[in-house]
Amino acid sequence: MSAIVSVTNVSKIYKLGKTEVPALRGVSLEIDQGEFLSVAGPSGSGKTTLLNLVGCVDTPTSGSVVVDGKDTTALSERALTSLRLDSIGFIFQSFNLVAVLSVFQNVEFPLLLQGRLGKKERADRVNGLLEAVGLGDHARHRPSELSGGQRQRVAVARALVGRPKLVLADEPTANLDSQTGANIIDLMRDMNRKDGTTFLFSTHDQKVLSHANAVIRIADGQLLGRETVARAG
Amino acid sequence: MILVDLQIATRNLLQHTRRNLFLGGALAATTGLLILLSGLSGGMKEGLLQSATVLASGHVNVGGFYKVTSSTAAPLVTDYEKVLAETKKHVPELQDYTVRVRGYAKAVSERSSTDLVLAGVEVAREKKMRDVLQLTAGKLEDLGKPGTLLLFEEQAKRLEVGVGDVITLSAPTTRGQSNTADVRVVAVARSIGLMSSFSAFMHDGTLRKLYNLREGNTGVIQLYLRDHRQAPLVAARLRDALAAAGWRVMDSNPQPYWMKLFQTIPSEDWTGQKLDMTTWEDEMSFLSWIFTAVSVLTGILTIVLMVIVIIGILNTLAIAIRERTREIGTLRAIGMQRSKVRWLLLLEAGLLGVAATGAGALLAGLLARLLNGAHIEIPPAMQMFLMQQNLRLVIEPGRAVAYAALLALVTTVASLLPATLAARLKPVTAMHHIG
Numbered sequence: 290m291s292a293i294v295s296v297t298n299v300s301k302i303y304k305l306g307k308t309e310v311p312a313l314r315g316v317s318l319e320i321d322q323g324e325f326l327s328v329a330g331p332s333g334s335g336k337t338t339l340l341n342l343v344g345c346v347d348t349p350t351s352g353s354v355v356v357d358g359k360d361t362t363a364l365s366e367r368a369l370t371s372l373r374l375d376s377i378g379f380i381f382q383s384f385n386l387v388a389v390l391s392v393f394q395n396v397e398f399p400l401l402l403q404g405r406l407g408k409k410e411r412a413d414r415v416n417g418l419l420e421a422v423g424l425g426d427h428a429r430h431r432p433s434e435l436s437g438g439q440r441q442r443v444a445v446a447r448a449l450v451g452r453p454k455l456v457l458a459d460e461p462t463a464n465l466d467s468q469t470g471a472n473i474i475d476l477m478r479d480m481n482r483k484d485g486t487t488f489l490f491s492t493h494d495q496k497v498l499s500h501a502n503a504v505i506r507i508a509d510g511q512l513l514g515r516e517t518v519a520r521a522g
Numbered sequence: 523m524i525l526v527d528l529q530i531a532t533r534n535l536l537q538h539t540r541r542n543l544f545l546g547g548a549l550a551a552t553t554g555l556l557i558l559l560s561g562l563s564g565g566m567k568e569g570l571l572q573s574a575t576v577l578a579s580g581h582v583n584v585g586g587f588y589k590v591t592s593s594t595a596a597p598l599v600t601d602y603e604k605v606l607a608e609t610k611k612h613v614p615e616l617q618d619y620t621v622r623v624r625g626y627a628k629a630v631s632e633r634s635s636t637d638l639v640l641a642g643v644e645v646a647r648e649k650k651m652r653d654v655l656q657l658t659a660g661k662l663e664d665l666g667k668p669g670t671l672l673l674f675e676e677q678a679k680r681l682e683v684g685v686g687d688v689i690t691l692s693a694p695t696t697r698g699q700s701n702t703a704d705v706r707v708v709a710v711a712r713s714i715g716l717m718s719s720f721s722a723f724m725h726d727g728t729l730r731k732l733y734n735l736r737e738g739n740t741g742v743i744q745l746y747l748r749d750h751r752q753a754p755l756v757a758a759r760l761r762d763a764l765a766a767a768g769w770r771v772m773d774s775n776p777q778p779y780w781m782k783l784f785q786t787i788p789s790e791d792w793t794g795q796k797l798d799m800t801t802w803e804d805e806m807s808f809l810s811w812i813f814t815a816v817s818v819l820t821g822i823l824t825i826v827l828m829v830i831v832i833i834g835i836l837n838t839l840a841i842a843i844r845e846r847t848r849e850i851g852t853l854r855a856i857g858m859q860r861s862k863v864r865w866l867l868l869l870e871a872g873l874l875g876v877a878a879t880g881a882g883a884l885l886a887g888l889l890a891r892l893l894n895g896a897h898i899e900i901p902p903a904m905q906m907f908l909m910q911q912n913l914r915l916v917i918e919p920g921r922a923v924a925y926a927a928l929l930a931l932v933t934t935v936a937s938l939l940p941a942t943l944a945a946r947l948k949p950v951t952a953m954h955h956i957g
Contacts, residue, residue: 373855373857381953402857402858
């Protein structure tokens with residue numbers, strides 16, 4: 290399998306006044322297409338920073354991050370934005386839906402930004418995804434009218450609607466109860482199996498970890514190793 | 523996409539109702555105030571146009587001066603029928619005209635005296651006078667009889683006379699001698715602004731007699747056009763045409779005739795007849811300081827209000843953007859370009875601007891209608907400056923739209939800085955923003 294993400298010797302240092310805080314130190318890893326991969330580690334270990342760098346919403350202090358064959362450290366802000374739009378989907382811990390848009394419009398938004406599909410094609414794709422995440426009847430609702438689990442399903446649909454090669458999810462179950470969290474992970478797993486979309490998600494929940502193909506362990510900004518998850522049956 | 527953009531912008535505006543109502547209210551009030559001020563200025567102009575074109579001027583005047591010696595001058599057009607015939611050939615815009623004798627005299631009653639600028643009129647020809655003058659006593663038709671005079675309320679009060687009373691007019695003739703005439707007040711009209719404080723009408727034959735004028739000579743031919751805004755063009759055209767036809771024509775000089783008569787003409791070294799074309803605005807130019815004062819006041823007020831609006835917008839948008847930083851970060855993360863973020867924020871400000879200034883313009887229109895309908899009488903001391911007896915606001919729709927558009931544009935442009943700053947935020951910084 291070819292690598293969709295290639296991180297080489299990446300360091301990220303945040304400056305807090307005169308103090309330098311290293312968030313990642315010399316991290317290297319490769320993620321193949323179609324993987325369902327989890328990043329695990331305690332709070333402050335660098336999980337979110339790693340996801341931010343892979344998701345091109347932040348830039349490394351040193352090292353290189355290649356996503357979908359593009360070296361993100363060499364791209365302009367505009368090109369990075371286009372790369373995020375076309376190749377990466379995001380699922381956030383706090384859902385981050387646009388409050389003033391309906392469920393349908395939230396999911397449709399990335400397609401509008403891409404500007405490649407006509408109205409009917411967009412509607413078909415959005416409705417198909419909303420059915421797939423079990424929210425076919427909630428298309429006209431506003432995010433405020435949904436439960437936490439339902440909002441995260443909308444976020445999953447929004448992340449997938451542009452058919453990205455890579456979906457990044459930062460603690461996607463952290464704000465959900467365990468059953469709803471498990472359902473969301475199952476939903477992501479289904480999408481991964483069905484469409485071959487690569488998923489990289491961070492968590493420190495052991496139950497959630499058990500759903501991943503492999504787990505990248507991280508602590509104090511350093512990669513501790515990569516484990517394949519053994520699954521019964 | 524534009525529909526979704528509009529929807530996002532509109533819903534965002536509606537979601538922060540209190541803040542946007544405050545800012546929108548300020549914008550609407552500013553727009554309304556500017557439009558009402560412009561309406562007041564428009565009302566003054568209309569009042570001036572009305573009083574000027576009834577009392578002392580046509581839209582365009584074909585007047586002139588006759589000098590027997592180089593130091594004595596009289597406001598005269600000799601052989602005016604020929605001048606009128608030539609004029610008619612060159613003014614297709616002409617709707618109506620009147621021929622008046624011009625003069626000034628000291629009016630003396632039994633108890634008081636005052637200076638009057640006199641217009642000798644043939645009342646049967648003065649159709650506009652009937653529409654505009656509101657008589658409080660007497661009959662306008664009586665002005666057709668020799669030895670009669672029409673005064674305005676203010677003058678009648680000053681002279682302490684009423685209909686039926688006789689006053690004496692004393693005036694210098696074209697040859698510099700003094701002449702007098704007794705005239706009877708046959709009508710008193712309601713004052714119509716500053717002009718009516720010193721202008722009065724009398725029977726044209728009586729005024730001719732007072733000035734020893736020959737038949738065929740007159741003071742001025744007042745031309746009324748279909749559109750008064752054409753006056754400067756028509757005056758310039760007539761200047762060329764009458765000069766080409768052989769008359770001696772004075773250069774354009776935007777001063778009233780009486781100012782020229784007393785100040786400019788006596789010092790010029792020529793004798794005989796010269797024609798002078800003026801517009802109603804030239805004849806009223808001695809009042810232009812009032813308009814300048816109102817314009818300066820409006821200008822200062824506009825600048826102050828604009829500064830307040832811009833500071834208000836910058837503050838409000840800065841707060842709005844701070845509140846929505848995480849949302850902006852999310853939109854940037856999922857692939858929205860900086861330019862698009864900026865556009866959405868500008869659109870929001872623009873929509874607020876259009877809605878608020880539109881509402882302000884409408885409210886100003888309604889208020890102006892209410893005020894006009896209420897016929898509020900202006901205190902006499904203010905009447906002179908506002909050039910009207912009852913408060914009247916004249917709002918030009920084009921000007922109102924221009925004010926509203928200007929303020930909406932200012933709102934949008936003022937939002938450019940906070941919008942650009944928001945768009946420049948790194949997605950990761952914006953998404954982790956707290957507050």
